Amino acid sequence: MNPRILMLVVAFLAGLFVLDRGAASLLAAAFERLETGAQVGLANYGVRQTDKELVVFGSSRAVYHVDPAILSEELGVSAFNAGSAGQSVRYARAIEALLLRAGSQARLFVLHVNPKNLWGADAARMQRLAPFYGRDPAVDALLEATSPGARFKLQLETYRYNSLVVPILANLLRDRPSPGNGFRVIPHDRPQNLNPREAPYEPGAIHEDMSQLYVDFIAAARERGIRVALVDGPRWRPDGRTPVDRIGQEHLERLASENGAAWIVIDEVSEPRFREPQYFADVAHLTHEGAAIFTTLLAERLRPLLTEERGRE
Amino acid sequence: MLFNSVAYLIFFAVVGALHFALPHRFRWLLLLLASYWFYMSWNAVYLVLILASTGVDYVVSHRMARAPDRGTRRALLLVSLSTNLGLLFVFKYWDFANDSLRQLAEATGLYWEVPSLDVLLPVGISFYTFQTLSYTIDVYRGTLRPERHLGHFALFVAFFPQLVAGPIERASRLLPQIDVVKALDWARINSGAQLFLWGLFKKVVIADRVSLYVDAVYGNLDFHNPTSYWIATYCFAIQIYCDFSGYSDMAIGSAKILGFDLMENFRRPYFATSMTEFWRRWHISLSTWLRDYLYIPLGGNRHGTTALYRNLLITMLLGGLWHGASLNFVIWGAFHGVLLGLSRATLPFRDRLYERSEAPSWVRDGVRMLITFHLVCLGWIFFRAETLADSLQIIRGITGFGAAFASPFLYADVLVNAGFGVIVLLAVQVWQERFGPVRESLVRAPIWVRWAVVYALVFAILLLGVETGSQFIYFQF
Numbered sequence: 098m099n100p101r102i103l104m105l106v107v108a109f110l111a112g113l114f115v116l117d118r119g120a121a122s123l124l125a126a127a128f129e130r131l132e133t134g135a136q137v138g139l140a141n142y143g144v145r146q147t148d149k150e151l152v153v154f155g156s157s158r159a160v161y162h163v164d165p166a167i168l169s170e171e172l173g174v175s176a177f178n179a180g181s182a183g184q185s186v187r188y189a190r191a192i193e194a195l196l197l198r199a200g201s202q203a204r205l206f207v208l209h210v211n212p213k214n215l216w217g218a219d220a221a222r223m224q225r226l227a228p229f230y231g232r233d234p235a236v237d238a239l240l241e242a243t244s245p246g247a248r249f250k251l252q253l254e255t256y257r258y259n260s261l262v263v264p265i266l267a268n269l270l271r272d273r274p275s276p277g278n279g280f281r282v283i284p285h286d287r288p289q290n291l292n293p294r295e296a297p298y299e300p301g302a303i304h305e306d307m308s309q310l311y312v313d314f315i316a317a318a319r320e321r322g323i324r325v326a327l328v329d330g331p332r333w334r335p336d337g338r339t340p341v342d343r344i345g346q347e348h349l350e351r352l353a354s355e356n357g358a359a360w361i362v363i364d365e366v367s368e369p370r371f372r373e374p375q376y377f378a379d380v381a382h383l384t385h386e387g388a389a390i391f392t393t394l395l396a397e398r399l400r401p402l403l404t405e406e407r408g409r410e
Numbered sequence: 411m412l413f414n415s416v417a418y419l420i421f422f423a424v425v426g427a428l429h430f431a432l433p434h435r436f437r438w439l440l441l442l443l444a445s446y447w448f449y450m451s452w453n454a455v456y457l458v459l460i461l462a463s464t465g466v467d468y469v470v471s472h473r474m475a476r477a478p479d480r481g482t483r484r485a486l487l488l489v490s491l492s493t494n495l496g497l498l499f500v501f502k503y504w505d506f507a508n509d510s511l512r513q514l515a516e517a518t519g520l521y522w523e524v525p526s527l528d529v530l531l532p533v534g535i536s537f538y539t540f541q542t543l544s545y546t547i548d549v550y551r552g553t554l555r556p557e558r559h560l561g562h563f564a565l566f567v568a569f570f571p572q573l574v575a576g577p578i579e580r581a582s583r584l585l586p587q588i589d590v591v592k593a594l595d596w597a598r599i600n601s602g603a604q605l606f607l608w609g610l611f612k613k614v615v616i617a618d619r620v621s622l623y624v625d626a627v628y629g630n631l632d633f634h635n636p637t638s639y640w641i642a643t644y645c646f647a648i649q650i651y652c653d654f655s656g657y658s659d660m661a662i663g664s665a666k667i668l669g670f671d672l673m674e675n676f677r678r679p680y681f682a683t684s685m686t687e688f689w690r691r692w693h694i695s696l697s698t699w700l701r702d703y704l705y706i707p708l709g710g711n712r713h714g715t716t717a718l719y720r721n722l723l724i725t726m727l728l729g730g731l732w733h734g735a736s737l738n739f740v741i742w743g744a745f746h747g748v749l750l751g752l753s754r755a756t757l758p759f760r761d762r763l764y765e766r767s768e769a770p771s772w773v774r775d776g777v778r779m780l781i782t783f784h785l786v787c788l789g790w791i792f793f794r795a796e797t798l799a800d801s802l803q804i805i806r807g808i809t810g811f812g813a814a815f816a817s818p819f820l821y822a823d824v825l826v827n828a829g830f831g832v833i834v835l836l837a838v839q840v841w842q843e844r845f846g847p848v849r850e851s852l853v854r855a856p857i858w859v860r861w862a863v864v865y866a867l868v869f870a871i872l873l874l875g876v877e878t879g880s881q882f883i884y885f886q887f
Contacts, residue, residue: 102596109861116865117872224877244877246416256872263826 121254154189155209157182171396178279185218212345445570471556506735534574577695592669602666609659614875616831617652683778723747
């Protein structure tokens with residue numbers, strides 16, 4: 098190759114490297130202030146809740162079902178809901194790792210499970226945690242698994258802020274209220290939709306890697322002396338549990354038992370009120386009233402875990 | 411292997427380096443093997459279909475050239491047509507035709523029980539089928555001599571930059587380029603890389619971003635309101651243009667780096683002031699193919715007005731059906747056929763109106779562009795909606811009959827993110843309409859301007875692109 102062209106290529110790549118690092122530093126500084134927004138802002142806020150004694154993890158079902166204010170009132174502990182809509186156990190495991198690395202003082206982790214995750218979940222959704230790349234090996238491994246080229250792309254530091262420029266700029270331009278304790282309520286004016294999202298089906302073999310994430314979640318917490326409860330909440334199922342629910346719950350119950358975690362199911366079988374449609378916003382999510390009932394019942398089931406843990410101290 | 415993936419970048423870097431490292435006489439073999447590898451990354455088994463098309467058309471074209479009479483040539487052409495179109499029919503249209511006949515039979519009380527195939531559509535089959543057909547037809551017509559080198563011909567059929575979604579190249583353009591000795595040309599590589607980058611920008615920053623809005627609305631119509639239908643339809647117009655023209659730019663850019671010139675496939679179609687002009691600017695490789703191998707053989711405009719409108723309608727109907735086996739594509743094609751007819755019929759009237767108007771020409775042209783754009787958008791509803799019922803629901807909604815829950819600004823972040831890309835696209839296209847290709851202007855600009863533009867594109871892709879590596883819309887065709 099012509100030496101001049103070679104020099105130009107090297108200069109161009111060097112410029113790219115410098116600009117990448119420079120832009121990423123600016124974005125990182127702005128990102129530190131981002132604590133709101135359905136995207137990564139809430140995660141940023143969540144991993145700073147190191148003083149909370151009880152932390153809830155999970156998907157939108159955790160977000161809309163578990164009210165930390167009720168848990169605090171019933172159990173006398175500080176609590177935070179670190180759930181995130183659309184996410185799976187991958188995300189929960191990453192947030193847990195970040196929280197533990199930040200020095201969490203928690204005594205109890207509650208993972209609101211979705212049995213369907215045992216048969217896989219969209220790994221690409223983890224992408225929103227890319228700004229945390231490099232902070233913890235477990236998070237790095239999960240991020241690198243989001244797509245075939247992710248490991249390569251994550252070396253570009255600017256890429257870690259992909260799709261975050263707008264929320265970061267919006268956050269810099271105006272102050273937003275704090276996300277509070279992480280609990281959210283489905284708007285009352287949203288029409289109720291109790292139509293099933295899919296027909297029941299017989300699932301194949303459980304994905305070992307997904308199952309392992311639950312094991313890792315429990316092990317990482319227990320290593321720090323934090324108790325873990327795996328919780329499955331109610332769904333609108335007039336026809337009873339689907340094969341996915343049944344097989345998934347049995348697997349998770351066994352997994353919890355083998356790894357020293359508590360297994361709690363609060364559904365239409367244990368609580369007759371969850372056979373009433375008025376407590377559901379849709380087939381998977383409770384209304385505000387339903388969430389209050391669920392959280393109160395959950396608190397009763399969690400109380401012994403905190404008491405046992407105090408006894409051990 | 412998608413153009414917007416790290417895998418493709420690595421693949422292309424390796425193929426490009428080897429291509430220029432190898433002596434010219436081996437390059438066709440490298441590109442052919444790379445093309446087959448590229449295709450097999452989707453479905454290795456379906457390579458058999460490409461090999462079958464290649465083999466049949468190679469043999470047929472040579473027999474045709476030696477055929478003693480027109481009748482034999484015609485018979486050989488039929489062999490090629492029936493093989494290529496037969497494969498296309500089986501893999502793409504069998505189930506649609508079968509279902510349609512079953513429904514017709516049920517409606518008329520007849521018994522129809524032919525099993526569906528339920529096979530996966532081979533990616534790019536419509537594209538390479540049309541490409542090989544054009545070769546055979548040109549040989550039949552005597553406008554092209556059959557390619558003697560089987561490897562070169564196989565490369566013409568399977569050349570990876572344009573194999574799965576075009577541009578649909580003509581043998582008379584592509585085959586001679588395989589023979590040309592290509593030196594390592596920095597200016598060409600630079601130009602190709604810029605075009606590839608621009609295509610990638612259109613795909614991941616604009617098309618994939620607005621698709622989040624489009625999918626949310628078109629995937630759950632009952633949940634959204636008429637304002638969302640409007641926005642989603644505009645977004646789809648932007649999405650399909652940026653997706654497909656982005657793919658074409660990446661294909662043309664990749665080929666350019668390797669030393670090949672592929673035909674232009676899009677020429678800022680939403681700047682068209684009539685439907686006729688729209689089809690001169692949209693998917694040019696398909697529209698010229700339809701013109702040369704369907705519309706003109708049908709008689710074109712040579713046999714009176716009625717025949718002209720009939721030919722336009724047939725051409726566009728088949729053009730619609732080329733896109734996919736569904737009633738919606740048939741309606742979309744018919745819609746464009748009717749619009750093209752109306753465009754022709756009303757041209758004198760519209761011209762008179764144009765000349766009599768005292769408004770500045772940019773206002774008059776702007777109004778024509780807006781009307782054309784909205785007619786195209788109306789067609790896109792049929793193109794994007796899952797079913798005819800969905801299409802009609804949207805049309806009812808945008809005309810004011812319908813109510814639903816979601817705020818149109820539920821996905822405001824999507825629109826804001828995409829908005830940046832759309833503004834850049836619009837600025838570039840206005841520049842191109844007024845002053846010509848941006849890349850030609852860039853060549854004359856100082857190096858820091860050129861680099862700034864490239865850096866801006868790279869960082870826009872890194873920061874604003876949707877990075878999930880989604881498929882291109884036209885891969886399904």
